[in-house]
Amino acid sequence: MKGTDFVAVVRLTNKAGEVLAAAGSACDSVPEASLEWLERDGLIRRAEPTASPRRRKAAAGEGEE
């Protein structure tokens, strides 16, 4: 489980007062050990997988010829 896989639902800070992730931003700086309880309590959520240009075209009905 990595922080890059998640997006913060609320503002997350640490003991030094640093903002680890603002609401809606990636959780790159969130310690891995904290991810489990943050996800369990709905404070972070899985990031949407980034779609490739090919997949985006396919989703839009522009299939390859």
Add this chain to the structure above:
Amino acid sequence: MPAVTPTTGKFGSSKVLFLVDGYSMLAAKIQSLRHKVGIVTEPSHGIGDGWPEHLPTGKRFAELAQEGAFFDTSPGSSHAALNGASAEPTDPARIACVGFASNAVGQPFTGYEGVLQAEYEVLSQLEQLQRANAMHTVSGKAEDGVIVHALTTETADGNSEGSSVDNTTAPQRTVPITSSAAAGDLITCPAPHGLAVGDTVLISGHSGSTPALNGVQTVATTPSLTTFSVSVDITVGGTGGSFVRAKTNAGAVGYLQVTDHQLGSFSGAVVTLRHSDDDSVFVDLLAFSAETLARHAQRVTAAGAVRRYAAQSLDRTGAGSGGSITYLVGLARN
């Protein structure tokens, strides 16, 4: 800095904290302060009984009284705080916080859901300074909690996450454990445990079980008032030990008392109560409304989970400099 561990033991009168609507009543050198909580009972005996009997009616009450304060009309003192007793049902309730174990982070305090000032009595006696008494009627609950930010002055934004309050070390009831059993994975207590599903508890001193139960555990079921299970498959039962609550799930109440606020060139100050499961990453629990007044108090409720560690943060609003704010923050778990 680790989570704070409050001092325990006996305390003298110099350790009292008494705040009403942002006024520190200690400035008036009060001579006594009484906080009383009781239950309402009614006689339940009848003909044939040789001794009186009483049954609780399910109601509790709280009272708050102060006596012997100096009658002082200077700004911010007792007369300004107490003059004008509540008379109409639409009058706003006062917000009061009382502590008897010092003005320090992690120490207990009691906040009141609604305080109606019922009496204000000024006394004049020959060759003595004028003094004043006040009697408050509490409407609703007396809410016991812990101080998260002691009444001190801050001149810059910041937070107390480096000295958070760990609920397992905060003053609370330690519940003994009689036994744990493989059958039903049940843990039995000799008295009501007061737990709800989803709470976490810190178990210590429990011996003989497989696997060991000591440490932080999540409450899975509460089949009765004196039994509960945690998310552990117990194969061999054990005995002894006790638990304290860590994370709770029934909401909380936050108290903010601002006794002096100099804005400087800022437009206000926002105080937020924050919490954490692991004392590493903190999230907002509740936010008080932005403070702009020189003296003010707030009581704000939050529903749902209240995690093991509590802290607060101060953020002043607007681009500015200078100024200061003297405030107390308390958290009372339901």
